[in-house]
Amino acid sequence: MMSELEIRNLTKHYGETRVLHPVSLSVERGEFVTILGPSGCGKSTLLRILMGISEASGGEIHLAGKRLDLAPPEARDIAMVFQSYALFPHMSVAKNLGFGLKMKNVPKDERAKRIAHVVDICNLHGLLDRMPRQLSGGQQQRVALARAVVMQPSLLLFDEPLSNLDAKLRDSLRHDLVALHRRIGTTSLYVTHDQAEAMAMSDRIVVMNAGRIVEIGTPLELYRSPRHVFTAQFLGQTNLLTVEASGTGGRLPWGQVITLDRPATGTAQVSLRPENIAIIADENGVATVSSVAFLGATLFYTMEIGTLSLKVSQAGGVDPLSVGTRVSFDLAGPVHLLDHLPMAEAA
16 A cells, blocks of 8 residues: 555644644555544644644645645645534535535536435435534534545545534444445544544554654554553553563562563563453452442452552453452463653654
């Protein structure tokens, strides 16, 4: 595959305030890449620069082999799905879908063909004559998605498009969006602070913090083997523990010896996921249950070992242990060793 989108050393600052440090990213043709990070990390700023809504302070952007950042917004082969839907309230669904095509002088027959296609793939049958105020939140978001797809852009951008929806509808539309991407194959860049969305939808995830890219990888790579402490903490639950390492062996603060997933020497830090800890009631155990939460499919415990707290999760089909129970535990497989990288080096 060839890279469809190339972002090279992109920066953005307002006076002395730097919003984006040099950001570089390649997105392959047809790839679905999610930019994940907390509010204020620079992810939406990056999208606005791609759209031409905001101007970069430095760097270059190339799309399909052509310099993008020098082109005016209307000349960029990009469409965007916004968090707020941004539908024209005085236009019917059909007119909302056709507006951009009309502005691009797409012939009437071709407009009708494209609209019919997106109505089918976005499940908008029976809605074309309705006004936006007559639609549910989920229907409005599907119209906003169809309005972007109908333009047949080289790059499709999503700025937290599901964040205004309730949890059940968000899950449903997440599935629909992934299925739609597989059908149309448009190169897509999706911005979110929701780790579940990023994990469920992405070919790759770009983790951002404080205007920098921390690291990039597949959901599986970043969850199982993060390089940076920030990634381990932001992507799911984890226990960050200090170990004294010697080769592939390590000793935890309470003396338990573990196997590391790669060699190290001296003081190091590990990421231990709650689901990789197996616990059993044991009156001679080193830990004590301090809290338990039943979450349906999962039991979530907090264990106390001296001054340390340990998060543990188990399948919810067993009877929960009581607060105050002494426990011992085993670790499933080698424990992941984190790199000691400052944020600037991790970018």
